[in-house]
Amino acid sequence: MKSNNLSVQPLHKKSLLKRMAEYKHIYIILLPTLLYYLIFKYIPMFGNVIAFQKYSITKGIFESRFVGMKNFVDFLTNYKFWELLRNTLSINFYDLLFGFPAPILLALLLNEVRVLWFKKSVQTITYMPHFISTVVVCSLILTFVSSDGMINSLRALFGAESISFMTEPKYFYTIYVASGIWQGVGWGSIIYIATMSSIDMELYEAATIDGAGRFKQALYITLPGISETIVILLIMRVGQMLSLGYEKIILLYNPSIYETADVISTYVYRRGLIEGDYSYSAAVGMFNSVINFILLMTANTVSKKLKGSGLW
Amino acid sequence: MKNLKKLTALGLAALLTVAAAGCGGDDEPAVVNKGTGEIPETLTIYCGISGYATKAGAKDMNDMLPFQMMEEFTGCHVEWIHPATGSEEEKFNLTIASGNLPDMMVSNWKGVQGGAKMYADDGVIIPLRELMEENMPNLTAYNAQKPHVAKQYIDDSGEVYYIPFIRKDEQLKVYQGPQIRQDWLEKLGLEAPTTPDELYNVLMAFKTQDPNGNGEADEIPMSGVKFENTSQAIGNLLWMFGTANGFYVENGQVKYGVQEDAFEEGLKYITKLYADGLIDKDYLLNDRDKMDNKFMNDKVGFVYSLQPGNYYKNMNDGTRKVTGIAHPKAEGVTNNVFDSSYTQDVTGISIAVTTANENPSGSLKWLDNFYGGKGLEIINFGKEGVSFEYDAQGNPKLTDYIFNNPNGKSQQEMSGLSLGTYQSNFPALQLWSYYEQILSPWGKESIETWAGSAGTDGVVPPLSFTEEENETIAQNMSQIETFVSERINKIVIGNGSIDELPEIREKIKSMGIDEVIEIYNNALKRYNER
Secondary structure, eight states: OHHHHHHHSHHHHHHHHHHHHHTHHHHHHHHHHHHHIIIIIIGGGGGGGGGGEEOOTTTHHHHSEEOTTHHHHHHHTSTTHHHHHHHHHHHHHHIIIIITHHHHHHHHHHHHOOOHHHHHHHHHHHHGGGGSOHHHHHHHHHHHHSTTSHHHHHHHHTTOOOOOGGGOGGGHHHHHHHHHHHHHHHHHHHHHHHHHTTSOHHHHHHHHHTTOOHHHHIIIIIHHHHHHHHHHHHHHHHHTTTOOOHHHHHHHOOGGGHHHHOOHHHHHIIIIIISOOHHHHHHHHHHHHHHHHHHHHHHHHHHHHHHSOOOO | OHHHHHHHHHHHHHHHHHHHHGGGOOOSOOOOOOOOSSOOSEEEEEOOOOHHHHHTTOSSGGGSHHHHHHHHHHOOEEEEEOOOTTOHHHHHHHHHHHOOOOSEEEEEOSSOTTOHHHHHHTTSBOOOHHHHHHHOHHHHHHHHHOHHHHTTTSOTTSOOOOEEEEEOSGGGGOOEEEEEEHHHHHHTTOOOOOSHHHHHHHHHHHHHSOTTOSSSOOOEEEOOBOTTSSTTBGGGGGGGGTOOSSEEEETTEEEEGGGSHHHHHHHHHHHHHHHTTOBOTTGGGOOHHHHHHHHHTTOEEEEEEEOTHHHHHHHOSSSOOEEEOOOOOOTTOOOOOOOGGGTOSEEEEEEEEBTTOSOHHHHHHHHHGGGSTHHHHHHHHOOBTTTEEEOTTSOEEEOHHHHTOTTOOOHHHHHHHHOTTTTOOSOOEEOHHHHHHHSOHHHHHHHHHHHHHOOOTTSOOOOOOOHHHHHHHHHHHHHHHHHHHHHHHHHHTTSSOGGGHHHHHHHHHHTTHHHHHHHHHHHHHHHHHO
């Protein structure tokens, strides 16, 4: 093959090798990253073969029995399948709907603040929750919403009855999304604030001369200025639609709210790591990744059509 | 995604090892190499370490007094491999998948996924029956003396795959049950409840008559945790009605709680308690720590839990008193305890000999010291002159080294460091004679009360299943248990109604509960014929 290639397109090949030799330092710098992806992301993919097996740790990959699509069929016909899919999509959808714009709004608001000490303190305070570990955040949440917690105490001040938030399925989406915003809004706004600082000040001056007020300036200069960043972050966010982190949900949920709180990743966790059914959970995980991939591709294509720019 | 990565990494590890092991050629039945029969100079053993010992500073089980003594006594040095707390199962699986096996492995072989036999069939561990009888005179003598104990780990075909932790005395098996604020009962002039109705009345009095005396009706009469946990579950209230959340035996037949009439009666009772505000509104959010906090802050009057040693430590101020009450039961009920620890002398913790062990007979000879002779005293009491002294009658008595350690370590920490069977993490024969010395007065009293009032004939004995049976059980029960747990908890908190029970029963029938019950019945038959 190699010699064949060389004989067909010797010039092209040579020039590539030449270029590589010329910029060898840059290629060397690239090497660790390539190896990282190869070793930790691509090679392990072969392990996915256990999704088609009845995997047993004592037999290993080569000797475990092949069962074809059985694990996938079992999952798709499981009584929980639709519930899991619905919850995974809904939580993500609400998170996208409310959680995604929240940092943009905060960044826009902060951008208008001219009193520096106030701006800085607001930023610091909103960053803070990002650095608290998920375990602590979840136990804070559980304490806030418990029957004698902060929220119910506030309600009691107004004479409202105490609500058991964590045992009523209807509150879970709200609690999950709202706490996510609380934890992530400050951190998420950093990138937008940084982008805003690179917008040319002359544009604002020109707008002021044209008689645009603060609101119009934000709408017609700041927002378009950060729109590229918004789109890229949005595509990446859509690509993660189904890979919802399971840690937070596992720390928050309980059986009485499985109806709204149980998602694909928590189910994989219970089946795979607690019940030790590796093949089944590998199959579910693989299903999850395939859907993710489809969503990401769709988002990218849509973005290219609409804005003319995408991730690649 | 993260899970997937972990799984694929595990898969990869397995792939590499199988590739490496493949050269050996292992199709012919393994001939067990018995070894020299001499106690080896060194052994490598995989074993979880006692939590209190690590709290007290032990890095390794060789930092624990009984294992130091054992090395001196047997001349065998052990290199321990300890999994990190919380990732025991992962480490266990990785150790096996890696193919780099230690000489022996301590784990829950009794409840291991797929059954211990599968591990032997796949060449990870070796069968032990013959080796045990040849090399473990102490244990063999004990088995002959107590055949009902041996039956709990010698499987249906008469084979043995692991040597278990054994509780020698009856009292050691009873360590959890219902407990109540005795001082509240006395303050309100009430008797300890013995039936569901009496319990209801007592709890109602706790709620309405302000037993903690702070002028507010802030008492939570009963607290607990969700159904699927065991020791602290509010579902233990079902026991009074002769049923349980799970499998049990009635008239020689295995039953699954939800399918039975008694369960309906019990669930109605629990639902009523919850609706009347007698059960912690947040029981679903509780874990043991949260529950204990409420209890020790004078909020809670009644719980199911482990013996009240911890409550004694924190609440014993002369005015407060917690004690176990006799297991209550409804009229006509005989079996009112469905906790398997009450009947099983053998715990899950057990040791298996791997195929990598070059001297199985010698290893078992070493292990036999944990079941009799001088070694029995070493493992249970530690070192003479340090952790115990003989009294005038020649009985070992624990010393202030344990109770009032000069270095300021707590009694639990010192027990973890010095008493080898304290946290039952290494197989041995455990003795009541040391355990009763470290029990608090409240704990001792509770254990006596519970032992005297428990009807335990309904507990399912330790059955063994074939690989195929295991697969069916795992597959069906995984769906059924999630489903039942969700629906039952919802019924209790009033987000569902008891009228849904027929529908729930139909649904779990369609998920294959009958098939599983049949497997259990067959296994029970085999067990009884052992």
